[in-house]
Amino acid sequence: MMSPKTRSRIMMISTHGYVSPEPEFGKPDTGGQVVFVLELSKCLARMGYEVDILTRQFESQEAEEIVNDRVRVLRFPCGGDDFIPKETLCESIPEWVANASDYIEENGLKYSFINSHYWDAGLAGQALANTMEIPHLHTPHSIGAWKRDNMDGEAAALEKKYNFNERIREEKVIYDECDWVIATTPTQRDILKESAYDTPASKILVIPPGYDDRRFFPVSVATRSALKNELGLEGKIVLALGRIANNKGYDLLIRSMPPVFQRVKDARLLLAIGSTDPSDSEVEQVAGFRKLAEELGIADRVIFGDYIPDDQLADYYRAADVFALSSRYEPFGMTAVEAMACGTPTVITTEGGLWEQVTWGLESLYANPFDPEAFGHAIASVLSHREVSSQLAKYGSQKARARFTWTGIAQQILKHLHSQADTPAPDRPAEENLAEAFEVEAI
Known part of the structure; x- marks a missing residue:
C-alpha cells in the first residue's frame, strides 16, 4: 500500500x-x-x-x-x-x-x-x-x-x-x-x-x-463449438485480425493458405480487418487482398470480415481453430497473446518479439511469413493433428497467464x-x- x-x-x-x-x-x-x-x-x-x-x-x-x-x-x-x-x-x-x-x-x-x-x-x-x-x-x-x-x-x-x-x-x-x-x-x-x-x-x-485475464480465458470444447455456430462460422477457421496496415502481412498470410487448403479440405481463412471508417488507402489494400485471393484460386475460402467489436473479440478467438500472426514486423504481438489466453492455438511470425518468448511445439508454433510454404504448413499442422492443437491450447493459455x-x-x-x-x-x-x-x- x-x-x-x-x-x-x-x-x-x-x-x-x-x-x-x-x-x-x-x-x-x-x-x-x-x-x-x-x-x-x-x-x-x-x-x-x-x-x-x-x-x-x-x-x-x-x-x-x-x-x-x-x-x-x-x-x-x-x-x-x-x-x-x-x-x-x-x-x-x-x-x-x-x-x-x-x-x-x-x-x-x-x-x-x-x-x-x-x-x-x-x-x-x-x-x-x-x-x-x-x-x-x-x-x-x-x-x-x-x-x-x-x-x-x-x-x-x-x-x-x-x-x-x-x-x-x-x-x-x-x-x-x-x-x-x-x-x-x-x-x-x-x-x-x-x-x-x-x-x-x-x-x-x-x-x-x-492482457486482461478477466476477459481472455479458455472455455470448453462444447462452448467453442457453440460460439462458432453462433457466429456463423463453418469448417476449420484460421483467424487473423487487426488494423489494415502493410506491416501486418495479410498478403503474406493469403499466400500461405494454398498448402493449408490442400491439406485441410474444410479450412477457411477469416480476415477480420475491416475499419469503421476506412480511408481510401485501406479500401485499396483490401481490394488488393481480394484480387490476390482470386489470383491464387482461393477466393471462395477467404472470408473478409468486418471490424470485430471489442466485446466480441474474445469469442472470436475462441471460435477459431488457429490464430495466425503473419506480420512483416511486430514489436510484440498482443493479439496472439490474447488468442493463446483464450486457449486457441497460434502460429506466429518470427519477424517480431513474441516468438522468442514461447516454446515451439509446446506453447505455439512459429514460422517466417516471408516463406509462405513454411508458414502455411505450420498452420496446417495445427489443423490436421488434434494432439498438436490440444497441446498448444493447453500450454499456450498457461504461458499467457503466467507471463503476460x-x-x-x-x-x-x-x-x-x-x-x-x-x-x-x-x-x-x-x-x-x-x-x-x-x-x-x-x-
Whole structure:
C-alpha cells in the first residue's frame, strides 16, 4: 500500500490516434497501443493510484472523458482540429506540451511519474518531466531503426512516408534523457543497446505487454463449438485480425493458405480487418487482398470480415481453430497473446518479439511469413493433428497467464520504481532522489 505522503497520481501520455474510454478500433493509428495504455492505467488504478491519460484533442473531441472513478482521459489541442498521422505529429508536440503544462499548473496536479508511449509522446513526456522534475519511463512500442531496416520498399519513398530520419534522431534524444526505457522483448532491448541508439543496459527494463485475464480465458470444447455456430462460422477457421496496415502481412498470410487448403479440405481463412471508417488507402489494400485471393484460386475460402467489436473479440478467438500472426514486423504481438489466453492455438511470425518468448511445439508454433510454404504448413499442422492443437491450447493459455497479465506488468513497473526510490535515477544528479517523487511501500 502507499504511504500517506505519496503523490498517488500517475501520468500516461499517448498523443496520437483516437484515445478514448471506448476506443474506435479501425480508426487510423488506433490499435494495440491504445489497449496497452488503457489496460495498464486501469490496473494501476486498481492498485490504488489515480491515472490521467494525456492525449491530443482534435475533431471536436471532449477535453475530458472518464474511464472509471480513478482513470480519466485528458485531451489537449495542437496542430489544428484535423487528424495528424503519428509520423508527423512531432511537429506539433511543443504546442501540445504548452497546453498540457498550463492545465497541470492551473489545476495544481502532482504526479509520481510519467510513462510515455511511442516517440511522439516521448518528446512530450521528457519535456514535462524536465519541468516537473519527476521520473520519466518511456515505452517505445516500436523502434524506428528496426522498423526502417525491416520494411520493403524504396528508401526515399519510405522516408517520405515514415519520417525515419527525424524519428530516429528524436528517439535517440528521448532514450538518452529519460530515466528508463521499457522494452517489450529481449530483441527490443538488444536493438536499443546495439543499434543507432547506444542506450545503456542499466536504463532498459524488459517488461512485456499484458492482457486482461478477466476477459481472455479458455472455455470448453462444447462452448467453442457453440460460439462458432453462433457466429456463423463453418469448417476449420484460421483467424487473423487487426488494423489494415502493410506491416501486418495479410498478403503474406493469403499466400500461405494454398498448402493449408490442400491439406485441410474444410479450412477457411477469416480476415477480420475491416475499419469503421476506412480511408481510401485501406479500401485499396483490401481490394488488393481480394484480387490476390482470386489470383491464387482461393477466393471462395477467404472470408473478409468486418471490424470485430471489442466485446466480441474474445469469442472470436475462441471460435477459431488457429490464430495466425503473419506480420512483416511486430514489436510484440498482443493479439496472439490474447488468442493463446483464450486457449486457441497460434502460429506466429518470427519477424517480431513474441516468438522468442514461447516454446515451439509446446506453447505455439512459429514460422517466417516471408516463406509462405513454411508458414502455411505450420498452420496446417495445427489443423490436421488434434494432439498438436490440444497441446498448444493447453500450454499456450498457461504461458499467457503466467507471463503476460496486466497485473504482473503493473507490478513489475512499480516494483522497479520502488527498488530505485532510495537511489538516484540513472543520469540524474544525486539530489534528484526518486524517493521525493515516488514514496511507496512494498505491494
